[in-house]
Structures are given as structure tokens and as C-alpha cells.
Amino acid sequence: MSRSTSDGNSSNKILVMVADIAQYFYCPRKIYYLKVLGVPFRVRRKMELGNEEDEKEEVRLEERIAIYGFDRSSVKEIIHDLYLEDAKLGLAGQVDVVIRLDTGEYIPVDSKYTDQVEVQRNYRKQLVAYALLIEGAFHTKVRRGIIYFTKQKKPVVVPLLEEDKSSLQKDLESIRRILTGESIPRKVSESKCGYCEVARFCV
Numbered sequence: 682m683s684r685s686t687s688d689g690n691s692s693n694k695i696l697v698m699v700a701d702i703a704q705y706f707y708c709p710r711k712i713y714y715l716k717v718l719g720v721p722f723r724v725r726r727k728m729e730l731g732n733e734e735d736e737k738e739e740v741r742l743e744e745r746i747a748i749y750g751f752d753r754s755s756v757k758e759i760i761h762d763l764y765l766e767d768a769k770l771g772l773a774g775q776v777d778v779v780i781r782l783d784t785g786e787y788i789p790v791d792s793k794y795t796d797q798v799e800v801q802r803n804y805r806k807q808l809v810a811y812a813l814l815i816e817g818a819f820h821t822k823v824r825r826g827i828i829y830f831t832k833q834k835k836p837v838v839v840p841l842l843e844e845d846k847s848s849l850q851k852d853l854e855s856i857r858r859i860l861t862g863e864s865i866p867r868k869v870s871e872s873k874c875g876y877c878e879v880a881r882f883c884v
């Protein structure tokens with residue numbers, strides 16, 4: 682399923698993908714290697730396992746009494762793999778799941794396959810980005826999202842504040858400066874390099 686929004690004014694903004702935001706907050710230099718220099722990206726086994734779990738979860742949801750912690754009777758709609766694009770924001774991405782409650786509230790759900798049940802900054806930023814996209818597409822306010830830790834089958838509700846949304850729009854500008862090659866980002870702490878898919882290119 683996909684949906685695009687536009688206010689009728691053409692926008693020349695470079696489109697930032699929500700996945701780019703996750704990479705940027707992992708390490709700003711990583712997005713430079715992937716998107717500007719175009720180094721090959723190797724899918725790790727952990728990512729493949731995460732995708733397989735997502736697919737199984739989609740089937741399991743049909744049988745669950747509770748949907749990500751909400752009583753099934755309060756969930757009016759479950760939308761899987763929703764692609765959203767907002768030309769005005771210059772932002773696009775595919776949300777794993779969007780649930781619509783009987784109150785009319787929309788809640789984005791992002792699944793993570795990891796050993797650590799901890800909402801990291803890049804996870805939160807991704808949810809904020811999905812919130813902005815949903816707001817544009819459905820003319821609503823998104824006040825919370827869910828990170829679903831697939832391995833532990835644990836949903837964690839994350840409040841999404843207005844200041845988070847304003848701050849993300851500034852982040853998008855910083856990411857665009859990297860994508861246009863205007864700035865070459867600094868390195869992060871070396872502890873992240875061990876798990877980085879572009880480490881062999883990054884000196």
C-alpha cells in the first residue's frame with residue numbers, strides 16, 4: 682500500500698528516506714559512504730532474520746487477542762508495509778505497520794530484531810519520521826508510536842512530542858547537506874565500527 686502527499690506546490694527537496702535517518706543516527710559518516718559514494722551494502726544475517734520474523738509476525742497478528750498491547754476490539758485497522766511520501770517535507774519511507782484505533786488515533790509500529798530491549802535514539806527518530814508522514818497523509822496528529830522487539834515479542838510505547846517533530850526537520854536538512862556532498866561527516870566512536878557494514882571502506 683502506498684500514499685503520497687503534496688500541498689500542490691512543487692518541491693525540489695532531495696528526498697530523504699526514513700532508513701537514511703536510521704543510518705545517520707547510527708553514524709553520519711555511514712550515510713555518506715552508502716548514498717554519496719555508493720559503496721556496496723552487504724545484508725547481514727541478523728537483518729535477514731529480522732525480515733523473516735517480520736513476515737511471521739504479520740501472520741501471528743491475525744490470531745492475537747492483543748495487538749501490540751491494545752485489545753483487539755479497540756483496533757479498527759491494521760495496515761502492513763505502508764509506503765508514504767511527502768514532497769513538502771522531502772521525506773519518504775515504508776512503515777512496518779500502522780494501527781488505527783477506534784478513537785481514530787493512528788500509531789506507527791516499527792519492528793526491531795535485536796538482543797537489547799532498549800529504545801535507542803535512531804529508533805525514536807525513525808518513529809518521529811513515520812509520525813510526520815502519517816500526519817501528512819491522514820491529516821491527523823500522531824502522539825505515540827511503538828517499537829516492537831520481535832525477538833522478545835515486546836511492544837514498547839514511545840511518546841512523540843511536537844519538539845521531536847521540529848527537531849527532526851532540522852535533522853533532515855543536515856542529512857541533505859551530506860547527500861549533496863556539501864559536508865563529509867565526522868567519525869563516531871569506534872565501538873560502533875565493529876558492527877558497521879561499510880567499515881572496510883572507512884579509514
Ligand code: SF4
Binds near residue numbers: 707708710711874883
Ligand atoms: S566504520 Fe565507523 S566511522 Fe566509518 S561509517 Fe562505520 S560506524 Fe561510521
